[in-house]
Amino acid sequence: MDQVASLAAAIRGAETAVALTGAGMSTASGIPDFRSDSGIWNHFDPEDFQYHRFCNDPEGFWTDRVELHETMFSGNVEPNPAHAALDELAGDGFLYAIVTQNTDGLHDDATAAELVELHGNAHRVVCDSCGRRTDAAPIRSRVASGERPPSCTECGGVFKPDVVLFGEQLNRTDLRRARELSRKADVFLAIGSSLSVEPAASLPRTADRNGATTAVINLDKTPFSPLADFDIRGDVTEVLPELCAEVD
Ligand SMILES: [Zn+2]
The missing domain is CATH 3.30.1600.10 (SIR2/SIRT2 'Small Domain')
Known part of the structure; x- marks a missing residue:
């Protein structure tokens, strides 16, 4: 089985799958x-x-x-196939929560998942x-x-x-919830994030320490990649729809 199929199987068997998304999620949306x-x-x-x-x-x-x-927002900014794939996973009950570093509001359609906007x-x-x-x-x-x-x-x-502006603290409630979700996750997906800044850098580590199956889906290697159960290098707008199709 290839990585995507194996990860899909883990998601199907998971009770609490959590996705963390970063800037790489939105570049195909013109941000x-x-x-x-x-x-x-x-x-x-x-x-x-x-x-x-x-x-x-x-x-x-x-x-x-x-x-x-x-x-x-000068381009025609709209959710892309990667957002749509997460919406669908959430709607089908396979994705419990999305924690995002993005402030663009492009996860707004994924109403079936809990959404934590770390940076507002x-x-x-x-x-x-x-x-x-x-x-x-x-x-x-x-x-x-x-x-x-x-x-x-x-x-x-x-x-x-x-x-959250430069020099401003993150919202404590959001940060606490993101950490709770990372501890609770049995599958943790880090998507389109370089995982180089806190708190995003430590969330997959928290999930890993608490026994989650972890995956990095990103164009480039991240500091967490060597620790991840699945390290999938690729365009999120291709990998996520493929993953979603495998889960269903
Ligand atoms: Zn007022």
Whole structure:
């Protein structure tokens, strides 16, 4: 049996399969990556998106943030076959949860799986005072019409993109839940993540220590690859549909 078929068998037999997804999941959806030569941080200065800048210069921060958002979503951004495969696995009861490092909201259709967005969601904003979350699109329009920074109509606080900014702590509840899911998983899939930054780097290790069958599905080797039960190098938009077909 090849690796994909063997992994499919493990997923069929699993009670709690958990997927961790990273930037490689979304490149086929037209989301530019952040760190390559043609990436976002070659066009924008990461310093401008620091949490301390949001606190000290929310007007300037929001002006740059709207431009960044437009660049990120300038293409026709839609879920790709890799997202569709995870949606289907979840819908058929083979995928319990998705933990994602992505902020693009492209897992929104996988409603049958629990979703933990470790770095937040760029399509929402959160009030820095009352914690209210709301859709980001109308807020960006208000910014474009000159309301900088945009303020919460409930309490007058300042809206922040509901994403984890540089220099900002991850949401504790989300982080705790991601770790719990990693301990609970009997199959853990790390998909399209370089697994080079925390906490993503340690989640598959946690799953492995707790006896999960682990798989890395990624174009390149990751630091966890030598430890994984399955190390599948390939394009996620090809491997995941194949895996999904094998499971069904
Ligand atoms: Zn508020």
